[in-house]
Amino acid sequence: MQSRDLRCFTRDEIKEIVVSMEQPKYRGDQIFEWLFKGAENIDDMKTIPKDLKEALKNQGYYISYLKTVKRAESAIDGTVKFLFELKDKLRIESVVLPDKERTTLCISSQVGCACACAFCATGALGFKRDLTTGEIVNQFIWAQKETGIKIDNVVFMGMGEPMLNWENVKKAIFILNDEKGFHFAQLRVTVSTIGIIPAMKEMADKDYRFGLAVSIISAVDEVRSRIVPMNKAYPLAEIVKMAKYYTTKTERTIMFEYPIFAGINDSIKDADAFYKLMRGIDYKVNLIPYNSVTGKDFTKPEIDKVKAFQKHLMDKGVKIFIRKEKGADIAGACGQLAGEVEAKG
Ligand code: SF4
Structure with missing residues (x-):
C-alpha cells in the first residue's frame, strides 16, 4: 500500500x-x-x-518526522553528522558539511545497502529497506532545522545506492525543487552512483538538470570486480560507454569519484589506466583519500602518493581535485556512525 x-x-x-x-x-x-x-x-x-x-x-494521511538519535559536531571544521531514527526505528545518517562559501548536505537514500562494496561501512550493514520519498525530503528539512544553516548543495552520497531507489530519489528532488516548497535548484543536486546503467541512461535521455557522479574505484576491471560486486552486473566497460553517451547527449561534465586506497589503486600505473579508459569523455575527478573503517582491509594512502596521482593526471590536462577530509574527529566514513550505534545496541 x-x-x-x-x-x-x-x-x-x-x-x-x-x-x-x-x-x-x-x-x-x-x-x-x-x-x-x-x-x-x-x-x-x-x-x-x-x-x-x-x-x-x-483517510490515514499524516506528516512524517525524523527523530534525532545522535548529533556529532566536528571541532575541527564544523561538520555535523546526524543519526536519525525513522518511524519503524531503523536509523540513517545525514551529514551537513559547511565550507567557506557554501554548505553541502549529504543525504541517505536507503537503510543500509545491498551493493556490499568491500571498503564500505554502509555495505557491511546489509540492506534493510529503501527510504520513502518523504524520508529523503525530511533529511533536508531536519538538517536545516537542527543546524539553522541554509543548505546550498545536496549530494546523494550517504547510506545506500540512490539509483536502486530511483523513483523515490527522483521524486524527492522534484519535490524539493517545487517553487511552492524550498524551490531548491536541481542543478545543486548531485546523484552519486556505483554505476547503475539503466538509471544513468535515463538521466541522459530525460536530460534531468541534477548532476551525475560515478564511483570508479579502479580502472582495472579485475580490481574493481574484487571490490565492487556490482561490477559483475554493470562492468566498467559498460559504465564508460554510458558515461560517453551521457556527456555527449547532455553536453554536461560527469564527475568521476575515485576513492583511493593504499596499495590498491594509488600507483602511477593506476592513474595511467584511468586516463586511458576515460579518453574522449568530458569529466572531472574527485579523488577521495579513504577513511579507514574498523574491520576493513583497506587503509588510507600516504598523502604524497595521492598528490603524485593527482599531479600525473593534471599534467595530462585532467581536472582532478583531492577531497578535503571532513569531520575526521566524528566517525568520518558514511555508515560508520550507524554501525557504531548498532554495535553498541
Ligand atoms: S559504496 Fe555506495 S553502493 Fe557501495 S556498498 Fe557503500 S553505499 Fe552501497
Missing part, C-alpha cells in the same frame, strides 16, 4: 487528493506549502478548513 505520509506526494498529487475529497484544487497548494513552512502535523495547517483536516486524518 502506498504511504499516506503527505511528504511523499508532489504538489499535483496532493491536489488530486483534495479534489477527491470534493475540495477546491488550491487547497492542495496550501497543504503543500504548509509542509515546507513548519507544519509537523495536520492540525498545524492553520489556513486549512477543519473538515478537510478531519477528512485527511480519517
Whole structure:
C-alpha cells in the first residue's frame, strides 16, 4: 500500500487528493506549502478548513518526522553528522558539511545497502529497506532545522545506492525543487552512483538538470570486480560507454569519484589506466583519500602518493581535485556512525 505520509506526494498529487475529497484544487497548494513552512502535523495547517483536516486524518494521511538519535559536531571544521531514527526505528545518517562559501548536505537514500562494496561501512550493514520519498525530503528539512544553516548543495552520497531507489530519489528532488516548497535548484543536486546503467541512461535521455557522479574505484576491471560486486552486473566497460553517451547527449561534465586506497589503486600505473579508459569523455575527478573503517582491509594512502596521482593526471590536462577530509574527529566514513550505534545496541 502506498504511504499516506503527505511528504511523499508532489504538489499535483496532493491536489488530486483534495479534489477527491470534493475540495477546491488550491487547497492542495496550501497543504503543500504548509509542509515546507513548519507544519509537523495536520492540525498545524492553520489556513486549512477543519473538515478537510478531519477528512485527511480519517483517510490515514499524516506528516512524517525524523527523530534525532545522535548529533556529532566536528571541532575541527564544523561538520555535523546526524543519526536519525525513522518511524519503524531503523536509523540513517545525514551529514551537513559547511565550507567557506557554501554548505553541502549529504543525504541517505536507503537503510543500509545491498551493493556490499568491500571498503564500505554502509555495505557491511546489509540492506534493510529503501527510504520513502518523504524520508529523503525530511533529511533536508531536519538538517536545516537542527543546524539553522541554509543548505546550498545536496549530494546523494550517504547510506545506500540512490539509483536502486530511483523513483523515490527522483521524486524527492522534484519535490524539493517545487517553487511552492524550498524551490531548491536541481542543478545543486548531485546523484552519486556505483554505476547503475539503466538509471544513468535515463538521466541522459530525460536530460534531468541534477548532476551525475560515478564511483570508479579502479580502472582495472579485475580490481574493481574484487571490490565492487556490482561490477559483475554493470562492468566498467559498460559504465564508460554510458558515461560517453551521457556527456555527449547532455553536453554536461560527469564527475568521476575515485576513492583511493593504499596499495590498491594509488600507483602511477593506476592513474595511467584511468586516463586511458576515460579518453574522449568530458569529466572531472574527485579523488577521495579513504577513511579507514574498523574491520576493513583497506587503509588510507600516504598523502604524497595521492598528490603524485593527482599531479600525473593534471599534467595530462585532467581536472582532478583531492577531497578535503571532513569531520575526521566524528566517525568520518558514511555508515560508520550507524554501525557504531548498532554495535553498541
Ligand atoms: S559504496 Fe555506495 S553502493 Fe557501495 S556498498 Fe557503500 S553505499 Fe552501497
